[in-house]
Amino acid sequence: MIYLYYTDKFQGYNFGPEHPLNPIRLALAYELIEESGLLDSQTMQIRPSPASEEDLHMVHTLEYIESVRLELPDLAFGLGSDDTPVFPGIFEASRIIAGGSIDAARRMLREDCSTFNLGGGLHHAFPTQAAGFCVFNDVALGICALKKRFSRILYLDIDGHHGDGVQQIFYEDPGVLTFSIHESGHYLFPGTGFVDEMGAGPGLGFSVNVPMPMYAGDQDYLLAFEEVVPKLFEWFRPQVVVAQLGVDTHYSDPLTSLNVTLTGYTQMVRRIIELTNKYACGRLLALGGGGYSLEVVPVAWTSVLHLMRNEPLPEYLPPCWVELFSNMVGGEPLTLPDMEMKPGKETQKRITSELSGTLQELKRLQSAIHPEIF
Ligand SMILES: [Zn+2]
Numbered sequence: 001m002i003y004l005y006y007t008d009k010f011q012g013y014n015f016g017p018e019h020p021l022n023p024i025r026l027a028l029a030y031e032l033i034e035e036s037g038l039l040d041s042q043t044m045q046i047r048p049s050p051a052s053e054e055d056l057h058m059v060h061t062l063e064y065i066e067s068v069r070l071e072l073p074d075l076a077f078g079l080g081s082d083d084t085p086v087f088p089g090i091f092e093a094s095r096i097i098a099g100g101s102i103d104a105a106r107r108m109l110r111e112d113c114s115t116f117n118l119g120g121g122l123h124h125a126f127p128t129q130a131a132g133f134c135v136f137n138d139v140a141l142g143i144c145a146l147k148k149r150f151s152r153i154l155y156l157d158i159d160g161h162h163g164d165g166v167q168q169i170f171y172e173d174p175g176v177l178t179f180s181i182h183e184s185g186h187y188l189f190p191g192t193g194f195v196d197e198m199g200a201g202p203g204l205g206f207s208v209n210v211p212m213p214m215y216a217g218d219q220d221y222l223l224a225f226e227e228v229v230p231k232l233f234e235w236f237r238p239q240v241v242v243a244q245l246g247v248d249t250h251y252s253d254p255l256t257s258l259n260v261t262l263t264g265y266t267q268m269v270r271r272i273i274e275l276t277n278k279y280a281c282g283r284l285l286a287l288g289g290g291g292y293s294l295e296v297v298p299v300a301w302t303s304v305l306h307l308m309r310n311e312p313l314p315e316y317l318p319p320c321w322v323e324l325f326s327n328m329v330g331g332e333p334l335t336l337p338d339m340e341m342k343p344g345k346e347t348q349k350r351i352t353s354e355l356s357g358t359l360q361e362l363k364r365l366q367s368a369i370h371p372e373i374f
Helices: 008-012 024-035 061-072 090-110 137-148 164-169 217-237 264-277 297-308 319-328 345-367
Strands: 002-005 043-046 112-117 155-156 176-182 207-212 239-244 285-288
Touching: 002 297, 008 024, 008 090, 024 112, 024 297, 024 319, 043 090, 061 090, 090 285, 112 239, 112 297, 137 155, 137 239, 137 264, 137 285, 155 217, 164 176, 164 264, 176 217, 207 217, 207 297, 207 345, 217 264, 239 264, 264 285, 264 297, 285 297
Parallel strands: 002 043, 002 112, 112 285, 155 176, 155 239, 176 207, 239 285
Antiparallel strands: none
């Protein structure tokens, strides 16, 4: 069984009309999933309840939780910045998203299933601080809940930005292997996620980062993914996989400078599912994440659900949904396969050379700690 987490209350997580994180993207994704006939006997929708204070405290300090509850700007807690402004209802909306990922994880303690929280993936939040549009770190909360049953949890983050909050929270924990592939911190928020961030103490070697060159596209992403991720599965033998599936790597995304297409994105997701089936009994906790192009997000995350259901990706979108999209957004959504992005020869040469250096350095550093991985 696949449990899909979505409620109209996710629309309340709204930083305002000028903010890039437009909650309409989740509503459009949900509508497309429904119009595609995916809410059937194989996929059950769950409308999550807000996480309790006790649950939030698995990751966040009581002072920080209290500060969010007050709904007042307080930059000491990261609240009220341009990225993460305070809005009325921020506490409730953030708790509902966190509640989705926690409930999804707890369901996976009781039964072998996979889950997908469309509103989840808020990977930048820290225990005492909001950051990068993220208030509560639902990813880390889900992982903490999974620890009740599982001792080897693999976290895969393919969002365009580094999964810094999740990495930091489990930085010393060898039971949680975090992997993040993202546009290099030299060019993009949050400015971290370099190959030498490898974990600490007993967790040394259990944080893995692949910073990608600017304008990296499908072939670069798939090459880096294949060089690293299957080897992590083989070595770590995860019992469960948590995946942050942000789609702000897309060439049309306004916040990043990458060239991944929907075709490349779905290929990466397909591999995550294949590897999870092979090594972790198919136990996948999938989460949304970034993605600021409204033409892309609904199609991307509906494709994720098709892949989780082991179905081929449809070539056409339901006409009634296309009409809904035109009414709500204007214009037309993208369909699969979308345009292939080929940078100029010189740019590709630079990308290939930078990436090859990054992968070499990653393997060199990792082989000093865990020589058996690569
Ligand atoms: Zn992102």
